[in-house]
Amino acid sequence: MTKLIIILLSAVFINNYVLSRFLGICPFLGVSKKLNAATGMSLAVIFVMMLATAATWPIQMYLLNPNNLGYLQTIVFILVIAALVQLVEIVLKRYIPSLHKSLGVYLPLITTNCAVLGVTILNIDEGYTFVEAMVNSLGSGLGFFLAMVMFSGVRSKLEGADIPKAFQGLPITLVAASITSLSFMGFGGVIENLFA
């Protein structure tokens, strides 16, 4: 149990996907302009991350590994994720149209989001069990959510600020991201000591 909590907390705070592993930077910079878009995107990411892990972990362990096909990991995973996202979109559109309306636009973007492929591959590399892998992907998704929501707050403050011309637009956003990431470095070492 302690191990699961450590995995969850370190995925959210220490190894935050966006701010310390640099995965999913594109949506982080592109969609964080407005709070509701940031929330929608991150909810969709959490959902797809967990679903993708639930699908890819058994495929790797029970299909690829026993047949010595481990090297096909990259191809199989990206295809499974792409198919899954399509399927989810169709199902949502048919049965829960209200949810499709709020999350639907973000789904196609997620296929080519490196955070989702990253979490599925890392789960295998780290040798997690199925439960640990699910907890890790939940934590990673929550970490993404936290970073997105926090950063959209930071960005709304930037809108009215007086910024030197060369820094307007992307440069100042990146500098703000740097400071946000700096604040997350404060969590380093906290989690291990919590249970020591």
Next chain:
Amino acid sequence: MNQLNNFSKGIIKENPVLVLVLGTCPTLATSTNVTSALGMGAAATVVLLCSNIVISALRKVIPDKVRIPCYIVLIAGFVTMVQMLVKAFAPALDQSLGIYLPLIVVNCIILGRAEMFANKNKVLDSAIDALGMGAGFTLALGLMATIREVFGSGTFMGIEIPVLADNHVSILTMAPGGFFVFGLLIAIINKFSVNKPKKTEFGCAGCPSAEICNKRACGEKEEA
């Protein structure tokens, strides 16, 4: 002349990292030292070259509706090949790139060039475009890595630099330093760009998924 132009535009005018702002994840993650940055650049260039050639050769065969999945499968195949080669011949590089090597699959530069260039142009032009873009990517990565390694750990490709090695700013090699150096570089380019200072904003221009989401997700055309 036209082909030379095709090549050089990837390096300066349409530099994939610093001007089009594509492939930010590997740029930030692998630029902590020059060796891994150049390795990443080389690996991505090889994949880009192969995928551009094959996609351009197959541009009349691949049906328009399923082109994105087709491209992803092709790219994933080449990435797997590069992954195996790197594992076999450069295990040290494999260690330092880690997860970012398989993640070349979802590098927007590669899918972006397939979508923007290779599916409309001849094989030779696409190959030249890929080489130019790959060179631009590698140069930008190398530049960022040089700044971060020289000032962050006081070394250059592992060789110690006398004064800086004792006074290094190690934050530059960590995550915040990556964002900061990248922001600074783009600001410098904005300042000195010859043509009208185009406001670099993370937009849908280079995003391969722009067509699918109709620019709604990035909030460019909300409630449309």
